[in-house]
Amino acid sequence: MSRFRPERANSIGIILHYECTYRCAHCLYACRPGLNETIRAEDLDLLVDSIHRACPTAYIHIGGGEPFAHLDRLLAVLEQIRRRGLFLEYAETNGFWVTREDARDRLRMVQHAGCPRLLLSISPFHNAFLSCRDNVRAYEMIVDVFGPEGIFPWHPAYYPFLERVDPDRPVPFEEYARHFSREEMAGQLTRIIYLHPAGRASLSFGHFLGRRPAGAYDGKQCSRELSSPTHAHVDPSGHYLTGFCTGLQIGNEDAFDLERLYSEGILLSDYPILEMLVQGTLGDLRCHAEGLGFRPDPGGYVSACHLCGAIRTWLYHHLSGDGRPAELTPGFFYEEMGRLFALSPNPSNSTSEQ
Numbered sequence: 001m002s003r004f005r006p007e008r009a010n011s012i013g014i015i016l017h018y019e020c021t022y023r024c025a026h027c028l029y030a031c032r033p034g035l036n037e038t039i040r041a042e043d044l045d046l047l048v049d050s051i052h053r054a055c056p057t058a059y060i061h062i063g064g065g066e067p068f069a070h071l072d073r074l075l076a077v078l079e080q081i082r083r084r085g086l087f088l089e090y091a092e093t094n095g096f097w098v099t100r101e102d103a104r105d106r107l108r109m110v111q112h113a114g115c116p117r118l119l120l121s122i123s124p125f126h127n128a129f130l131s132c133r134d135n136v137r138a139y140e141m142i143v144d145v146f147g148p149e150g151i152f153p154w155h156p157a158y159y160p161f162l163e164r165v166d167p168d169r170p171v172p173f174e175e176y177a178r179h180f181s182r183e184e185m186a187g188q189l190t191r192i193i194y195l196h197p198a199g200r201a202s203l204s205f206g207h208f209l210g211r212r213p214a215g216a217y218d219g220k221q222c223s224r225e226l227s228s229p230t231h232a233h234v235d236p237s238g239h240y241l242t243g244f245c246t247g248l249q250i251g252n253e254d255a256f257d258l259e260r261l262y263s264e265g266i267l268l269s270d271y272p273i274l275e276m277l278v279q280g281t282l283g284d285l286r287c288h289a290e291g292l293g294f295r296p297d298p299g300g301y302v303s304a305c306h307l308c309g310a311i312r313t314w315l316y317h318h319l320s321g322d323g324r325p326a327e328l329t330p331g332f333f334y335e336e337m338g339r340l341f342a343l344s345p346n347p348s349n350s351t352s353e354q
Contacts, residue, residue, distance in 0.1 A: 004278050005265030006242055006250055007229035009258075011059040011089075012051060015235040016044070016073050018332065020066045021096040024125040025173050028199035028246050030336040031065045039236040041076060046256045047234050048080040054258035056084075061119070062091040063233070069096075071106060075113045082114035090117040090152050094126050095138035103138075107145040118142050119152040122159065123193060124176045125204075131169050132162035155193040173204070182208055196244040199333075202306035203340050211300030218283030220304040226250070226278055234258075239329065244305065247312060247333045248274065252326060271327045273312065285311055293318065313337040 020031035067074045097103045142151045165179050185208040197205050225243040233241045238253030254261040268275040276285045289311045301307040316334035
């Protein structure tokens with residue numbers, strides 16, 4: 001029987017939680033406010049210990065969701081990383097805290113806990129919730145607390161565009177896009193910053209990047225991305241994700257024992273969707289789904305990841321109980337993507353038909 005072993009990670013992110021203060025239209029993980037996640041401190045400790053044992057020299061970053069949304073959890077994980085002597089590159093933030101009176105105190109607590117740098121998100125998607133002016137204030141505050149080397153702005157090239165639209169208020173993405181031609185928006189989305197066309201982004205990018213029919217992606221082989229050692233992620237439920245393959249876990253709570261995952265791998269027969277993507281092509285997954293009733297969007301797809309996400313979302317909502325593949329998780333991701341695909345122009349794949 002075939003087993004699958006991802007490569008040992010050389011860079012890995014710890015997803016503290018999926019709850020976010022914003023609901024950005026480009027989010028790869030479909031994070032949002034108000035997610036009710038039960039996260040045990042001991043599980044986060046298990047994750048850090050698992051990383052320490054399996055890949056002690058890996059570059060680590062902390063993400064979410066929004067890490068600052070649960071400051072106590074962020075500080076605890078920083079302490080666990082520091083205690084084990086692991087190399088932390090940065091923690092991510094969208095800068096929402098800048099409007100709070102205790103913003104600077106929060107930054108100092110994180111810096112004193114051992115975080116060397118913050119990645120500050122700068123994009124038209126975040127600008128829908130935080131004004132350009134406030135984002136600049138967050139930038140300056142980080143530099144003041146962490147020093148000039150303590151900020152990783154992602155990406156400052158957006159500032160001239162954000163300022164040109166309206167620097168003093170949050171600007172909804174749809175309004176922002178009306179200030180630029182389709183070609184200009186395509187350039188902003190592909191040349192300024194690398195935004196992966198999956199998750200919510202797959203549905204946000206279509207107007208600007210164009211679409212291709214589903215069959216155009218049939219030859220796509222995903223085994224390399226699924227085994228990639230670069231920019232892997234673990235979450236508090238023990239899920240292991242590689243590359244940008246969100247909503248597709250590798251193994252079952254295997255992130256709590258990465259050493260075994262890397263050395264022994266998982267039995268692919270237990271994970272049928274993963275098996276098709278690892279051993280075959282995206283065309284195999286499409287044919288499988290069509291045999292169950294899935295119908296591709298006649299308007300096409302922005303990317304292979306967009307098509308894969310649409311298929312997996314359809315399978316999640318049309319299979320239940322023991323028939324639903326275990327690797328399709330977390331559930332909130334597919335609930336969110338199901339809602340978004342239901343709003344897309346292809347009624348035949350709408351989850352509202354259930």
